[in-house]
Amino acid sequence: MSFELRAEKRLGDRVVAIDHVSDARLLALFGASGVGKTSILNMVAGLLRPERGHIAIAGETLFDDVRRIDVPPERRRVGYIFQDNRLFPHKRVRANLLYGHRLAETANRWIDLDDVTRFLGIGHLLDRWPQTLSGGEAQRVAIGRALLAGPRLLLMDEPLSSLDAPRRGEIMTVIARIRDELRIPILYVSHEKNEIARLADEVVVLDDSESANGPHEDGVIRPAYSP
Amino acid sequence: MISLSPDEWQVILLSLKVSLIAVGGTLPFAFAIAWLLARVRFPGKLLLDALVHLPLVIPPVVTGWLLLIAFGRTGPAGRFLEESFGLTLMFRWTGAALAAAVMALPLMVRAMRLSIEAVDIRLEQAARTLGASRWHAFLTIALPLSLPGVVAGAVLGFARSLGEFGATISFVSNIPGETRTIPLAIYAALQVPGQETVVARLALVSILLSFIALIVSELIVRRRRAAGSFHVL
Numbered sequence: 001m002s003f004e005l006r007a008e009k010r011l012g013d014r015v016v017a018i019d020h021v022s023d024a025r026l027l028a029l030f031g032a033s034g035v036g037k038t039s040i041l042n043m044v045a046g047l048l049r050p051e052r053g054h055i056a057i058a059g060e061t062l063f064d065d066v067r068r069i070d071v072p073p074e075r076r077r078v079g080y081i082f083q084d085n086r087l088f089p090h091k092r093v094r095a096n097l098l099y100g101h102r103l104a105e106t107a108n109r110w111i112d113l114d115d116v117t118r119f120l121g122i123g124h125l126l127d128r129w130p131q132t133l134s135g136g137e138a139q140r141v142a143i144g145r146a147l148l149a150g151p152r153l154l155l156m157d158e159p160l161s162s163l164d165a166p167r168r169g170e171i172m173t174v175i176a177r178i179r180d181e182l183r184i185p186i187l188y189v190s191h192e193k194n195e196i197a198r199l200a201d202e203v204v205v206l207d208d209s210e211s212a213n214g215p216h217e218d219g220v221i222r223p224a225y226s227p
Numbered sequence: 228m229i230s231l232s233p234d235e236w237q238v239i240l241l242s243l244k245v246s247l248i249a250v251g252g253t254l255p256f257a258f259a260i261a262w263l264l265a266r267v268r269f270p271g272k273l274l275l276d277a278l279v280h281l282p283l284v285i286p287p288v289v290t291g292w293l294l295l296i297a298f299g300r301t302g303p304a305g306r307f308l309e310e311s312f313g314l315t316l317m318f319r320w321t322g323a324a325l326a327a328a329v330m331a332l333p334l335m336v337r338a339m340r341l342s343i344e345a346v347d348i349r350l351e352q353a354a355r356t357l358g359a360s361r362w363h364a365f366l367t368i369a370l371p372l373s374l375p376g377v378v379a380g381a382v383l384g385f386a387r388s389l390g391e392f393g394a395t396i397s398f399v400s401n402i403p404g405e406t407r408t409i410p411l412a413i414y415a416a417l418q419v420p421g422q423e424t425v426v427a428r429l430a431l432v433s434i435l436l437s438f439i440a441l442i443v444s445e446l447i448v449r450r451r452r453a454a455g456s457f458h459v460l
Contacts, residue, residue: 045356046355046356047352047355047356072355072360073352073355073356074355074356074357074358074359074360074363075358076356077358078356079356079357080353080356082349082353084349086347086349086350086352086353088350088353088354088368089350089372090371090372099354099357099359099367100357100358100359103357103358103359103363104358145357146356146357149356149357149358
């Protein structure tokens, strides 16, 4: 299974929970803002600690409260594409791209700088500062930075939301190519139906009532359009 | 160019030594305290905050007197330093450096804390997901991004140390060649008729030194700015 996601965490007066196992290539978490989609990604990334649960990616356990496993974020090999690109402002594009690549063990690097820049079309940006990039360029650099760290899973938190319409289409194509050509599982968060229809193999619908009732199975819907 | 007498040179070099040691020695502590106050929640935080800022609000002479009680020969800290390391602070230039450090600490902590708070913690989270340990993320992201504040804090602390008077004179007295820094020498010269030119020269030097420190810090921050931190389109 690509994804084993069982996790629960109380945040203030609500409970964020997911209980889903899937072999999808691109699994989408869908729901209104405020249901805790980002919190779930953070739990998978190791940035937020669930109270209970079991999180495994491709058979490797990242978190398990019973077995007391909690792999720190830097050893999870989970690439995270944030809503805001979070490029490091004091490093040029090249240094941003190579930040995780240099930290990754050689055996875990499955793509190099040349391939990434060609794949994403960002070769001409390498010497630029992040502040000088357009939204679409910055998001492509952020994707490249995550890929270069040698992840075995990508998390994407509404990666299109800060972009204008033409850029959205452009980045959506990039994501579809990552899904199809690079064959790396993607956990994708969105509240836009058309993004999900175009990209996802499988969708988990999160809503307030369900998450308030604790762990739940299946708000799963399969989109009419399926690749 | 003004020409300085050997005595005046001695005063100026001593002032520089005291201030540089005070700032250099305080820098890591100030940064650690600033970090704690900016990033960590712990019981007693308000108390630490208040303690650090105390020298800013109580009369410097009182701070000096407290140092005298703590670090004097019979004081608890003084006796400990004397017995363990053979180190005496009272009436020594090291004591002047301590007094300067205590007075500079709040200013240094304030500047550094502000710049640490301005660093987006989410950038460090991004670094963690890219394979950086907590420590590596600190060294490569948080520290360089808060550097302008560290430099500003160091310069403020240096300027404050150069100007330190009250705590110094009450803790280590005004001993030529040992604890007589620029402000103390100016004060001493003011007590004697006919020393106006000495006062003027030392005053000029102290203004010059503070001015140079400000310019240097501005240049360091500007260079960082050119390197991207505040790059504009």
